[in-house]
Amino acid sequence: MVEYFQGGGAEVIVCQGSALSYPWHSHVSTLTLGAVLEGVVELETDQGTGIYRENGLFALPPYMPHSLKAGSPYTLVSLCVRKAPAASGVFREARESAAALLRRAVGLPEVEERLLEELSLLSGRRSGEGEGPLAELRARLEREPELPCSLEDMAELACMSKYHLVRAFRREAGLTPHRFQLQNRVRKGQRLLAGPATVAEAAAAAGFCDQSHFDRQFKRLVGLTPAAYKRSCTAFSGP
Structure with missing residues (x-):
């Protein structure tokens, strides 16, 4: 449970x-x-x-x-x-x-x-945000994960080749740029589901064009389906 x-x-x-x-x-x-x-x-x-x-x-x-x-x-x-x-x-x-x-x-x-x-x-410990183009790209993918952003777009934002970007991003963030963006889309879906949004609304607002894709990625990362997560938040919401 x-x-x-x-x-x-x-x-x-x-x-x-x-x-x-x-x-x-x-x-x-x-x-x-x-x-x-x-x-x-x-x-x-x-x-x-x-x-x-x-x-x-x-x-x-x-x-x-x-x-x-x-x-x-x-x-x-x-x-x-x-x-x-x-x-x-x-x-x-x-x-x-x-x-x-x-x-x-x-x-x-x-x-x-x-x-x-x-x-x-x-x-009180260092949070690891960092500075420079990679940090700016990471902040954008966290702030607006739902916006379309191809690997080519990310490389342009980070001012480096896409092959260098994947290696450098993984070295600093521990994840590829695509996986980082996908993770943040799921997190945005979580925040929306904790409020009044339906599963379909949360999936669309988080940048998933296919609700079944949202369901699979959400279950993989959170351990619950979006619907089960929303029920849990409704039943056990805090002050």
């Missing part, structure tokens, strides 16, 4: 008794932390692979590519806080929202305390 609790620039995800695995991806807009309550998960990043068991905690800054595999059925609490609130003067408000969501979702003070303490530490 997967439950989503959202509000105030924060999100708590509870995977209970889950065997879901997540492919190589990144969280471009959020500081992400995970606390394993039961079972085992394997987290791979570009810095290595870690095995996390009961009471294990991991932290991911924005843009860090990673994958997660189930070592056994697990219960995992993930806290995601959007990078803008965490990096600005309203971090206290975002932290308070995160605390309220954790109390509602988990109700375990010791887990809440550990996650919030690590959140404070993670918010």
Whole structure:
């Protein structure tokens, strides 16, 4: 079972008794932390692979590519806080929202305390946005993923050949430009589904011309179908 609790620039995800695995991806807009309550998960990043068991905690800054595999059925609490609130003067408000969501979702003070303490530490680390043409391209693909942008268009924006672009982008972001754009289209679909948008409306607004393509990519990255995700957000929306 997967439950989503959202509000105030924060999100708590509870995977209970889950065997879901997540492919190589990144969280471009959020500081992400995970606390394993039961079972085992394997987290791979570009810095290595870690095995996390009961009471294990991991932290991911924005843009860090990673994958997660189930070592056994697990219960995992993930806290995601959007990078803008965490990096600005309203971090206290975002932290308070995160605390309220954790109390509602988990109700375990010791887990809440550990996650919030690590959140404070993670918010002060370098976020990895970078500068220059590649960073500008990455920002555009995050901000407006739904807009058509071919590899040739991306190469022109980044002022380099398309072959050099693919290598350089993968080196800096951990994903190809196309995969990064596709990931951000799914993320935009998530944000829309958390509101009043239907699945068809979210698919079109996120840049998918085919709803079945949206369904497949969404399930691959999120672990739920768009419809199941929307039901979860409706039933478990935060303050």
